[in-house]
Amino acid sequence: MFKLYELLADYLVYGLLGLEKGSHPASALHFFVYDTLKIFTLLVLVIFFISFLRSYFPLEKTRRVLSKHRAISLPLAGFLGVLTPFCSCSAVPMFIGFVEAGIPLGAAFTFLVASPMVNEIAIGLLLSILGLRVTLLYIAFGMLVAIVAGFLIERFNPRELIESYVFELKLGETREKELSLEERVDFSLSNVREILGKVWMYIVVAIGIGAFLHGYVPQNLVESVSREAGIFGVPLVVLLGIPLYSNAAGVLPVIQPLIEKGIPVGTALALMMSVTALSFPEFVILKQIMKVRLIAIFAGIVGISIIAVGYLFNLIY
C-alpha cells in the first residue's frame, strides 16, 4: 500500500536532491518523507474509522448499559471505555453521572482509565508505526490494566475519599440523540479535522526528531543506554509519561527509530499507556471531586499495572 510513498521518497531524496544512498542526511530525509506521508494517511483513516465506530457509543448510552448490568460492570466498563469517545475535561460530569446511575465506583475508575488510553491518535500512531499485532495487544492490555485498576481501587473504600456533593447532584433524564448515517460521517470528518488540526505540528516535529535519530544516532549507543537502564527502563518511562499530556502521544514517532535500534517494545508501550492514562492535568480536574489521597491511590495502582504490563510485554516480545 505504501510502495508508492517509498518510490516518491526515493525519487525526492536520491533523484531530485541527488543525495548519496546510505549517507546520514539521505537516510534521515528519506525516513522523514516516507514516515510523514505514511503516518498522516493512516491517521486520517484510523481517526475517521474510530470516530465513526464511537458515534454508536455515546457516553449516555454507555452509562445506561453499565447501570443495567452492574454485576459485570468492571469488565463491561473496560470494554465500553474503549468504544466510548471521551475527553478528560468531561471526567468530572461523567463521574457524577455514573455515580448517580448507581454504577459501582470501581467501574467508573475502570472507564476513566480505558477510555483515554484507547484514543484515536494513540491507536493511529501505534498502527502506523508498530503494526496491527502490537496495536491489538496494546488495546487488550489497556483494557486489562483498566479492569484490574478498577477492581483494586474498590478495595480502598473510595466512597469516603470522594466529595459528598458528587452523591447529591442529580443529572436527571439524559438524552440519547439518534444520528443518521450522514450525521455520523459528518461527525467523524469533523473529528479528523479537529484532532489533526490540534496535533499535526507535534507529529511532524516528532517525525523530524525521529528521522534525525534514525539517520544519525548509532545503534550501539541506543543499545547500551537501553542496557544501562535495564530493568528500570519500564518504571522510568511510566514516570516520564505522567507530566506529558495525552496529545504527547505524538511522541511515538520519536520512539520508532529507537525501537529499531534496541529499545524494547514493552517499554515503549508502557510510556504510551502512561502518557494517555495518567495525566497531570486530569489529576487537577479530578481534584474537584476527590481527595488527593484517592488520586494518589488511583495513579499508583494504574502506574504499577502499566509497569507490570510493560515487563510482561518485554517478556513475550
Add this chain to the structure above:
Amino acid sequence: MRKIQVVSASNCRNCELLYEVVSTIVRKKNLDAKVEKVLDVKEVIKYGVMTTPLLVVDGELKHAGTPIPSPQELEELIGV
C-alpha cells in the same frame, strides 16, 4: 440583550476554543449579546449532560461535547 454561555466543568482547551469562536461571531455580527464562560460542574449537570463544553443560549442548551460545531453551525445555533 441575549445571554450566551459556554459551560464546562474545568477550563479545558475545547471550551477555550468554543468561547473564542462564539465571541468572534458576536463581535463580527455586532450582536446584542453577552458571552460568558461558566466553569462549574453543577451547571453542566443541570442540563442533563456529561460531555463538555456546553453552548447555552438564553438558558437553552444548544450543543454539548466535542467535536465543536463549525463557525457556520455555531451561527445557526446562536440564531444569527
